[in-house]
Amino acid sequence: MCGIVGITSNKQVTSRIINSLKKLEYRGYDSAGIATLEEGIIKEVKCEGRVDILEKNISKININGEIGIGHVRWATHGKPSTLNAHPHSSEVVSVVHNGIIENSTILKKLLEKKGHQFKSQTDTEVIAHLVTDYLKKNNLKNTIVKVLKKLHGSFALGIIFKDQPDLIVGARRGSPLAVGYGPNENYLGSDSYALKSMTNKVSYLNDGEFCLIKKDNIDFFDTKGNKINKKILNLSKNDQSYDKGDYKHFMSKEIEEQPTTIKNCVNEYVDKVNQKINIYNFPWKINEIKSLVLVGCGTAYHSCMIAKYWFEKNSLLEVNVDIASEFRYRKLKFKKDCLYVFVSQSGETADTYAALDICKKNKMKICSIVNVVESSIARDSDFVLPIHCGPEIGVASTKAFLGQMLVLYMLCLKISFDQKIINKKVYVQKIKNLLLLSKLIKKTLLIDNKIQIISKTFANSRGSMFLGRGYSFPIALEGALKLKELAYMHAEGYPAGEMKHGPLALIEEGMPVVVIAPRDELYKKTVSNMQEVISRGAKVLLITNKSKDEIFSENIWETITVENVSNDLLPFLTTIPLQKLAYYSALEKGYDIDKPRNLAKSVTVE
Numbered sequence: 001m002c003g004i005v006g007i008t009s010n011k012q013v014t015s016r017i018i019n020s021l022k023k024l025e026y027r028g029y030d031s032a033g034i035a036t037l038e039e040g041i042i043k044e045v046k047c048e049g050r051v052d053i054l055e056k057n058i059s060k061i062n063i064n065g066e067i068g069i070g071h072v073r074w075a076t077h078g079k080p081s082t083l084n085a086h087p088h089s090s091e092v093v094s095v096v097h098n099g100i101i102e103n104s105t106i107l108k109k110l111l112e113k114k115g116h117q118f119k120s121q122t123d124t125e126v127i128a129h130l131v132t133d134y135l136k137k138n139n140l141k142n143t144i145v146k147v148l149k150k151l152h153g154s155f156a157l158g159i160i161f162k163d164q165p166d167l168i169v170g171a172r173r174g175s176p177l178a179v180g181y182g183p184n185e186n187y188l189g190s191d192s193y194a195l196k197s198m199t200n201k202v203s204y205l206n207d208g209e210f211c212l213i214k215k216d217n218i219d220f221f222d223t224k225g226n227k228i229n230k231k232i233l234n235l236s237k238n239d240q241s242y243d244k245g246d247y248k249h250f251m252s253k254e255i256e257e258q259p260t261t262i263k264n265c266v267n268e269y270v271d272k273v274n275q276k277i278n279i280y281n282f283p284w285k286i287n288e289i290k291s292l293v294l295v296g297c298g299t300a301y302h303s304c305m306i307a308k309y310w311f312e313k314n315s316l317l318e319v320n321v322d323i324a325s326e327f328r329y330r331k332l333k334f335k336k337d338c339l340y341v342f343v344s345q346s347g348e349t350a351d352t353y354a355a356l357d358i359c360k361k362n363k364m365k366i367c368s369i370v371n372v373v374e375s376s377i378a379r380d381s382d383f384v385l386p387i388h389c390g391p392e393i394g395v396a397s398t399k400a401f402l403g404q405m406l407v408l409y410m411l412c413l414k415i416s417f418d419q420k421i422i423n424k425k426v427y428v429q430k431i432k433n434l435l436l437l438s439k440l441i442k443k444t445l446l447i448d449n450k451i452q453i454i455s456k457t458f459a460n461s462r463g464s465m466f467l468g469r470g471y472s473f474p475i476a477l478e479g480a481l482k483l484k485e486l487a488y489m490h491a492e493g494y495p496a497g498e499m500k501h502g503p504l505a506l507i508e509e510g511m512p513v514v515v516i517a518p519r520d521e522l523y524k525k526t527v528s529n530m531q532e533v534i535s536r537g538a539k540v541l542l543i544t545n546k547s548k549d550e551i552f553s554e555n556i557w558e559t560i561t562v563e564n565v566s567n568d569l570l571p572f573l574t575t576i577p578l579q580k581l582a583y584y585s586a587l588e589k590g591y592d593i594d595k596p597r598n599l600a601k602s603v604t605v606e
């Protein structure tokens with residue numbers, strides 16, 4: 001899950017490669033590197049850490065080629081280090097790679113027997129030596145065809161050659177790759193966003209394809225090396241601001257932006273005049289769909305889990321939810337009357353994409369819910385429902401989670417009405433509730449002082465638990481995930497009713513436990529479970545909503561009360577304290593909130 005970029009030009013490329021790498025850091029940030037070609041010599045600069053460090057290192061060195069490749073890494077084979085940072089070079093080529101070469105160990109042994117010497121612990125270095133080896137007896141194009149055939153696994157590659165002053169080879173299997181067209185120069189990038197400051201004309205490589213990029217021409221080939229034509233697409237010009245503004249972190253900005261992003265998204269789908277939800281050009285008739293499979297990873301998966309409760313309650317559809325990395329290897333019974341929905345903020349998550357691809361190969365109905373509409377998942381779907389929340393930069397997903405829930409909820413309402421499960425009156429009331437949501441989120445956000453104090457206890461504890469029932473169970477999972485990824489703490493999300501079947505043994509004196517118990521139909525049940533953990537010494541933080549009724553439970557450590565809203569919409573509000581809890585716990589510990597250790601914003605390896 002790395003980012004790659006390449007430029008071939010008649011102007012110097014280093015600073016532009018660095019700028020593009022900064023945009024690709026959402027794919028990995030444990031090391032970075034660049035290689036350029038100058039008068040037949042490949043020059044490399046690499047470092048452990050962020051692109052900022054690479055930039056500083058480069059300022060002390062002359063690296064001024066007019067062709068070059070760059071890389072940001074998220075380590076798979078070999079720890080993050082300068083030595084393992086890309087590009088990896090032999091005496092004749094230099095390679096950047098996103099993905100995993102599954103047969104690298106076997107290939108390495110074969111190449112070592114032939115006298116090739118390796119410097120790093122990476123799978124990528126094998127590619128550099130394999131290309132070098134094939135070039136001895138083959139022309140360049142045949143070399144690429146043969147090398148790609150030898151490699152198992154997934155990859156997006158960028159390769160430059162010592163004796164090719166103007167050529168970058170790009171190749172793709174599994175991992176996405178875009179090609180950009182400029183005046184007297186052309187580009188290669190993991191996504192079009194990395195190229196947007198240089199061009200708005202791009203093409204995308206499909207699986208198995210490769211291309212030869214020169215500054216005034218690009219040729220595309222299929223797996224066998226036959227020339228193919230590519231469509232050139234025009235990207236929208238608006239490059240939304242990636243500025244933190246006055247916020248300390250992107251994450252806090254993104255949390256506070258939620259009233260606006262929710263409002264924007266509601267406005268995109270709700271027709272206020274006719275009081276209905278518009279999903280234009282939905283390609284299927286409502287009676288063609290009998291079931292739903294919702295697929296995602298991490299936070300996106302949690303939004304799918306919540307949607308299951310909504311769809312089951314409000315529609316006739318049978319609903320299944322799956323983690324993409326499991327879905328892709330299961331023996332599935334595909335159904336023609338099933339709609340497969342893939343949820344992904346980035347639209348580039350490798351497992352989610354692979355799951356989609358399986359459905360595509362089986363000719364299923366594919367819908368995606370994404371934030372990045374130019375992404376691979378969006379491009380390969382029959383129908384796309386954008387979440388309209390603008391760029392999300394913080395690795396921890398916040399506003400995208402609310403956006404995903406919102407779009408899933410609106411889809412559910414539309415289906416529910418079209419299936420005549422709810423009548424016009426109920427439908428209109430639910431739409432009215434949606435129109436109020438943004439304001440209620442805004443009010444709920446005003447909890448910083450209290451949550452900041454509470455966070456100190458969490459930050460100083462050994463671990464914590466998050467409990468909920470019904471749609472508060474996925475919210476509990478989401479709260480625990482946020483705390484894990486930001487505060488590096490063990491946090492376990494659990495269905496409240498399941499505690500007595502084992503996890504109750506974990507509860508010890510003073511352990512912080514978050515109980516999400518809004519005043520819905522399961523409130524009393526959850527409160528009983530809360531009492532069980534309190535009796536065993538837990539320090540309970542109760543997340544509930546405002547009510548005239550008293551809370552019939554004693555010895556609650558702290559309570560956070562969110563605004564009142566219809567039961568369906570409670571997950572939008574109960575999420576907010578959990579986002580802030582994770583944020584302030586990480587802040588208390590002094591961790592890197594926007595770029596937590598070991599993670600990346602977009603997970604492009606499986």
Ligand code: M6R
Pocket residue numbers: 297298299300343344345346347348349352395396397398481482485601602603
């Ligand atoms: O881009 P995606 O929505 O497909 O990403 C899926 C997960 O990798 C992502 O939600 C991850 O779990 C977040 N870092 C959680 O905050």
